[in-house]
Amino acid sequence: MDGDPWDRVYRFALSLSRHTQDAEDLTQECFLRINRQTTPPEQPLAWCFRVVRNLWLDRCRQREVRGEDAGQDLGSLSGNERDPAVVASFNEELTRVWRHMMDLPDRQREVLYLRAIEQMSAAEVAETLQLSHANVKATLSLARKRMRETCDPMPSEESRS
Amino acid sequence: MNCCHQLDDYLDGELTTAEATEFLRAAAACPACSESLRRDARWNKSLRTAWSQVASEHVMGEPRPTRAGVIEEVWQRTDASEHSSPIGRSTRVGPGVWIAAIVAVGAVVLFSSWIVTSWLEPAAPDVAVEPIEPPEETSPWRTDFTTIESPSDVRVDGDHIGITAIDNDEFTFVIVYPVVSTGATDKQSVH
Numbered sequence: 039m040d041g042d043p044w045d046r047v048y049r050f051a052l053s054l055s056r057h058t059q060d061a062e063d064l065t066q067e068c069f070l071r072i073n074r075q076t077t078p079p080e081q082p083l084a085w086c087f088r089v090v091r092n093l094w095l096d097r098c099r100q101r102e103v104r105g106e107d108a109g110q111d112l113g114s115l116s117g118n119e120r121d122p123a124v125v126a127s128f129n130e131e132l133t134r135v136w137r138h139m140m141d142l143p144d145r146q147r148e149v150l151y152l153r154a155i156e157q158m159s160a161a162e163v164a165e166t167l168q169l170s171h172a173n174v175k176a177t178l179s180l181a182r183k184r185m186r187e188t189c190d191p192m193p194s195e196e197s198r199s
Numbered sequence: 200m201n202c203c204h205q206l207d208d209y210l211d212g213e214l215t216t217a218e219a220t221e222f223l224r225a226a227a228a229c230p231a232c233s234e235s236l237r238r239d240a241r242w243n244k245s246l247r248t249a250w251s252q253v254a255s256e257h258v259m260g261e262p263r264p265t266r267a268g269v270i271e272e273v274w275q276r277t278d279a280s281e282h283s284s285p286i287g288r289s290t291r292v293g294p295g296v297w298i299a300a301i302v303a304v305g306a307v308v309l310f311s312s313w314i315v316t317s318w319l320e321p322a323a324p325d326v327a328v329e330p331i332e333p334p335e336e337t338s339p340w341r342t343d344f345t346t347i348e349s350p351s352d353v354r355v356d357g358d359h360i361g362i363t364a365i366d367n368d369e370f371t372f373v374i375v376y377p378v379v380s381t382g383a384t385d386k387q388s389v390h
């Protein structure tokens with residue numbers, strides 16, 4: 039996805055955290071860090087995505103230690119209920135698809151984001167998230183299958199769910 | 200069908216141009232692959248539209264002074280000597296300091312954005328086919344959201360092949376591939 043690097047990092051942060059406040063914080067922290075780099079990373083955007091992800095995982099761990107909501111499991115709240123401001127401008131279709139993506143398991147959500155929205159190849163996603171290529175491919179396959187089933191269910195899938 | 204085991208590789212962007220072209224031709228005749236591609240194209244389009252509307256409030260508006268962590272960072276960078284007291288800073292902050300900190304955060308943000316922008320190579324693809332133009336969101340090799348049931352138009356222009364694909368009259372996508380081998384061979388292969 040084209041756009042301002044800040045927004046691209048912010049969107050990735052939002053896809054991880056599912057909260058605008060967390061996403062803002064993660065993005066700011068990431069840009070402060072990149073600003074401190076004496077030599078620019080070879081692939082700044084991939085570098086930012088990695089930093090944001092690590093910051094987010096740290097934050098989740100800290101919250102878990104403090105017994106707070108780690109952001110990983112928000113109970114029955116779905117994406118748009120957590121962050122109504124984000125979906126305020128969406129029509130019904132966009133809201134529905136957005137919610138289905140936000141309801142994906144964390145790993146599926148992050149790889150799908152990088153593949154579908156940032157349009158990275160599976161190999162690039164693997165490198166960015168420092169996961170194995172096979173893991174990314176398997177996760178992407180599951181994520182797409184689930185998106186197909188939830189966003190555009192066939193009659194048999196509808197009756198299953 | 201032979202195509203089905205290649206569906207994920209295709210959607211992962213891992214097929215070569217020739218393989219992708221061959222896959223799409225086979226998938227057009229395969230109900231399972233066609234259906235998966237059709238459904239993927241649909242949610243993918245909505246998802247991309249949704250995400251394109253998401254922007255950081257920070258960019259859209261003023262940075263908010265409630266970002267204690269960020270203010271702290273900027274403080275350390277710009278004002279360390281003046282505010283090195285171990286006393287909690289929040290009790291010592293006057294409005295001038297907040298304004299300075301906000302301005303400094305803005306400067307850091309703008310500068311960082313500029314750095315990243317300047318590091319990033321222009322994303323524009325180095326291919327162009329006349330009169331077929333790829334839609335803005337499409338670039339070569341990125342055919343994740345493309346489905347071809349019946350390629351309605353195939354054009355070969357020098358080093359590039361453009362394929363217009365129409366799906367259920369809902370979406371029209373154009374794929375532009377650089378021709379890897381000789382033009383004549385590739386031209387025949389897509390007909």
Ligand SMILES: [Zn+2]
Nearest residue numbers: 202203229232
């Ligand atoms: Zn097939």
